[in-house]
Amino acid sequence: MSAQTLYDKLWESHIVRREDDDTCLLYIDRQLLHEVTSPQAFEGLRLAGRKPWRIDANLAVADHNVPTVDRALGISDPVSKLQIDTLDENCAEFGITLFSMHDIRQGIVHVIGPEQGATLPGMTIVCGDSHTATHGAFATLAFGIGTSEVEHVLATQCLLQKKSKNMLINVVNKLGAGVTAKDLVLAIIGKIGTAGATGYTVEYGGEAIRALSMEGRMTVCNMSIEAGARAGLIAADDKTIAYLKGRPYAPQGELWEQGVAAWQKLQSDAGAFFDCTVHLDAYAILPQVSWGTSPEMVVPVNGSVPNPADEPDPVKRKGMEAALIYMDLQPNTRMVDIRPDKVFIGSCTNGRIEDLRAAAAVLKGKKIASNIRLAMVVPGSGLVKQQAENEGLDMIFKQAGFEWREPGCSMCLAMNADRLEPKERSASTSNRNFEGRQGQGGRTHLVSPAMAAAASVAGHFVDVREWEVN
Amino acid sequence: MQAFTTLEGLVAPLDRSNVDTDAIIPKQFLKSIKRTGFGPNLFDEWRYLDHGEPGVDCSDRPLNPDFVLNQKRYQGAQILLTRDNFGCGSSREHAPWALLDYGFSAIIAPSFADIFLNNCCKNGVLPIVLPVKQVDALFQAVEKTSSYRLKIDLEHQTVSTPDGALLRFDVDPFKKECLLNGFDDISLSLQHAEEIKQYEQRRKSSEPWLFTAAAEK
Numbered sequence: 001m002s003a004q005t006l007y008d009k010l011w012e013s014h015i016v017r018r019e020d021d022d023t024c025l026l027y028i029d030r031q032l033l034h035e036v037t038s039p040q041a042f043e044g045l046r047l048a049g050r051k052p053w054r055i056d057a058n059l060a061v062a063d064h065n066v067p068t069v070d071r072a073l074g075i076s077d078p079v080s081k082l083q084i085d086t087l088d089e090n091c092a093e094f095g096i097t098l099f100s101m102h103d104i105r106q107g108i109v110h111v112i113g114p115e116q117g118a119t120l121p122g123m124t125i126v127c128g129d130s131h132t133a134t135h136g137a138f139a140t141l142a143f144g145i146g147t148s149e150v151e152h153v154l155a156t157q158c159l160l161q162k163k164s165k166n167m168l169i170n171v172v173n174k175l176g177a178g179v180t181a182k183d184l185v186l187a188i189i190g191k192i193g194t195a196g197a198t199g200y201t202v203e204y205g206g207e208a209i210r211a212l213s214m215e216g217r218m219t220v221c222n223m224s225i226e227a228g229a230r231a232g233l234i235a236a237d238d239k240t241i242a243y244l245k246g247r248p249y250a251p252q253g254e255l256w257e258q259g260v261a262a263w264q265k266l267q268s269d270a271g272a273f274f275d276c277t278v279h280l281d282a283y284a285i286l287p288q289v290s291w292g293t294s295p296e297m298v299v300p301v302n303g304s305v306p307n308p309a310d311e312p313d314p315v316k317r318k319g320m321e322a323a324l325i326y327m328d329l330q331p332n333t334r335m336v337d338i339r340p341d342k343v344f345i346g347s348c349t350n351g352r353i354e355d356l357r358a359a360a361a362v363l364k365g366k367k368i369a370s371n372i373r374l375a376m377v378v379p380g381s382g383l384v385k386q387q388a389e390n391e392g393l394d395m396i397f398k399q400a401g402f403e404w405r406e407p408g409c410s411m412c413l414a415m416n417a418d419r420l421e422p423k424e425r426s427a428s429t430s431n432r433n434f435e436g437r438q439g440q441g442g443r444t445h446l447v448s449p450a451m452a453a454a455a456s457v458a459g460h461f462v463d464v465r466e467w468e469v470n
Numbered sequence: 471m472q473a474f475t476t477l478e479g480l481v482a483p484l485d486r487s488n489v490d491t492d493a494i495i496p497k498q499f500l501k502s503i504k505r506t507g508f509g510p511n512l513f514d515e516w517r518y519l520d521h522g523e524p525g526v527d528c529s530d531r532p533l534n535p536d537f538v539l540n541q542k543r544y545q546g547a548q549i550l551l552t553r554d555n556f557g558c559g560s561s562r563e564h565a566p567w568a569l570l571d572y573g574f575s576a577i578i579a580p581s582f583a584d585i586f587l588n589n590c591c592k593n594g595v596l597p598i599v600l601p602v603k604q605v606d607a608l609f610q611a612v613e614k615t616s617s618y619r620l621k622i623d624l625e626h627q628t629v630s631t632p633d634g635a636l637l638r639f640d641v642d643p644f645k646k647e648c649l650l651n652g653f654d655d656i657s658l659s660l661q662h663a664e665e666i667k668q669y670e671q672r673r674k675s676s677e678p679w680l681f682t683a684a685a686e687k
Contacts, residue, residue: 016669017662023644025662027669029680037562039503048656053666065501079501079524086503123680130561130585146563146589147505156659158666162642194488195555198584228558230584251679259679294488315487315553322486413560415497434492434559436515 003269005166006233007201010141010266014124016158026161029123031153032109033060033096035087036415037128041151042090052094053157059118060091060098063108064415068378068405071101080416094154107381107407110134110348114218115381117247121236121263126153131348131431133224137217138244139236139266141201144225164230165275167200168268171208173282178465180358181216182350182429182448184208184280185223186288190298192278198228200276203268208282209234214243215354222349223431226295235267289335289461290433290446292323297433299335301451301463307331326435327443328423335461338445340427342420343368343375343456344438345402345449347412350429351380353387355449359429360393362453362464368401369459376403376418378410400457414439427455472594473652477575477622479548482539483612489552490559491586495568499524508564509571513539549620550577551608556597557586566590576622578629580605591645594652596624598639624650 004012017025038060045052052058065080075081084101091098099106105116110131113119119135125142126132128150135142149159169188175181189196202224209217217234224232241260244250251259286300297320299306308320308331324331329338345351345359356379368375377397379385385407388394394404411418412430420426420442429452433444447455454464499511501524510528517539519532533540539547550569556579557565566589569577576596590597600608611631612618621630624646629637641649648655659666674681 017665019644021643023642025659025666027666027673036500040505040563043503048654050656054670077501083501083503120680122677128561128563130559132561144561144585146561146566146585146592148563148589148592152656152659155656156663156666157670158659160644160655160659162644194558195581195583198555198581225559225585228555228583249682251682255679255682259677262677262679294490318485319487413492413497415500432490432492432559434490436496437492440496440515440521 003272005268005272005274006139006203006235006266007141007166008272010122010124011163013122014141023160023162025158026124027158028126028153029057030118030125031058031150032113032125032127032132033058033150034064034109034127034129035062035083036064037147038090038150039083039086040147041154042094044151045154050155052096052154055095057157058096058154059113060087060096061106061109061112062087062101064409064413066101066406066408067416068408068410068418071406104382104386107384108348108351108409110222111351111380111384114138114243115247115383117244117250120244120250120259121240121266126159130225131222133230133232134218134222134348136221136224136231136233137214138240139233139263141231141233143230164201165199166273167197167202167229168274168277169202169204169280170277171204171206171280171282174208174211175282175285176465178450179285179287180448180450181212181219183285183288184282185220186290186295186298186446187285188280189223189227189295190288191280192227194226194294194296195228197224200229201231201233202227202229203233205235210237213354214239215352218352219349223295226431236263287448287451287464289451290444291327291329291335292320293326293433293435294323295431295433295446297323298446301335301461303335305329305331305333305335336463337460339371339425339460340445340455341371341373341424342426343372343452344378344411344426344428344430345376345452346378346380346410347430348380348409349431350449351378351384353384355429356384356388356393359449359453360396362450362467363400363457364396366400366457368456371459372456374403375401375456376405376411378405379407381407411438413437427452427461471592471652471654474575474594474596474624474649476624477548479575479619480544480546481549481551481608481612481618481620482544482547483609484538484550484552485609487553488555488558491557491562491565492559494557494565495562496522498522500562500564505567506571508568509573512568512572513537543616546573548573548575549622550574551605551612552577552579553605554579554581556582558583561585561589563589563593566593566595570595578605578608591649594649596622596649598622598629600629600637600639604637
């Protein structure tokens, strides 16, 4: 057999049936469910009189809509409550495992999959959420799907899919001190654009990727969709295996040993063909801050807001002009002169324990600036929260003036009460700076957890590398 | 799903690239547990001057006169003409549900985001990819012609303009078949239930570690 990419291997091993036009019936090993994109799928199942094909392949959790304060009081918004109650009822009716809002294992769906070991190398994983590529950090083929496809997987354990093309993003050298996985992925999106990887499955490789922790790799894969790729992957190695060992849903004993032996082969073969290869030098990447309303609108922190007049493409120029009006920014403004009103640390991109540690390391012994109206930490799961509290990180955040919240998606998409008011500006560790994403009229600047923490203390964006020196 | 065969309809232009699904249907409306009723909130933050919430009667809300879909000449449009990377962002199927509920059955753009394109095809909304130059020309034609209409023929994969030009487009053969016939693709897949079972048995013996049940823990 000719040399294969990791994606080729994962794809081939999951084909149940191939049609003449190369549409494949692809087997799905794990489906993660949440309250927003599943109710209509369960309803469809009921209306057609169908049953889930393989109940134990599904794992459900409420995350998008849950309150991050005063959980004991329940959910005050009746519309949100109905959606979460509907998930509870659907899981009870069909026998699907659900981590309820009061379960310590509850959290953001893409945080809890790996945390529980429900994400395993060699799997296909889907979820009705575009950030499902997060799980690709474990050499899984993981991608976001719509509600019709959620229903399809529930009913058949399969999806009808056409194979994407292969893209390799090769990052040579290592990231410098104070430069994180978030900066790396923002720099990648800035380079290839928000549709740069549309139609591709991206494999991230090279020394910088190998050097990342599993959590850093999850941050990188998480934002693949922000470059247009449904799936992003990273080859399995010793870190992958060490991360999963002993997790509740991971296999044990003899099965674990067999799994490990197989997972060690989950890499692209030497000489495998990629339709497109992109090279980046990690040394050259600085801490990043987004300035506009698309994740591709990003610059290094020592840079300035670009001038649309310098953009030759008229469609792009128009997009930049609209972004500057929405963001209320002038061309050539230095990024370090931009002052956020709110700071949000959390999300499926940056809500894990290492993210909280990185932010706390910057905040220790300091206070948030007077212009910061609200600074909040929303841990990615109940277990992340517990771990952080065991390490005393919650005290560092609280002493600095941060609010310490319950786990959920929170202000990443502002479906619950956590949001920006019109014209408010955020430093946010989330993944999207779209118009209205964090609240109607809200203005989002995407950054790493350390950069968000530093901005909260300085009251404006700063280069966290200099911050650490001072 | 509703079949898509041919469509002769009024075109509305949305001259922006990277229109994301948060713009198409803002998050607060995703709390609904239904598939219908999203039309009045399509492009909510651009369309209205106030803040929209689920359950609010949109007929009383102040319209943004600058938003293109609020112009009288585009009322009743069934074809949306737009720019690159339409539908980027989240996987919410509420986006095509909202477009369909509003009245759009076809969208023409130089490119679409993957998940969105897939979601459209599951709901009888036809995404048509045309080259940038043709899209530019259509924008100009829509701008200068009142009641500009196009005729779309999925079977023959053509868009006919009022001046007689015939623009051809590509479409995935399987998606075309499903759209033309309004197929429920779950039924199609379940015709292969035996093959799915055989595959499952094979993998249970070759990779048993992947079948450790979540529910057993």
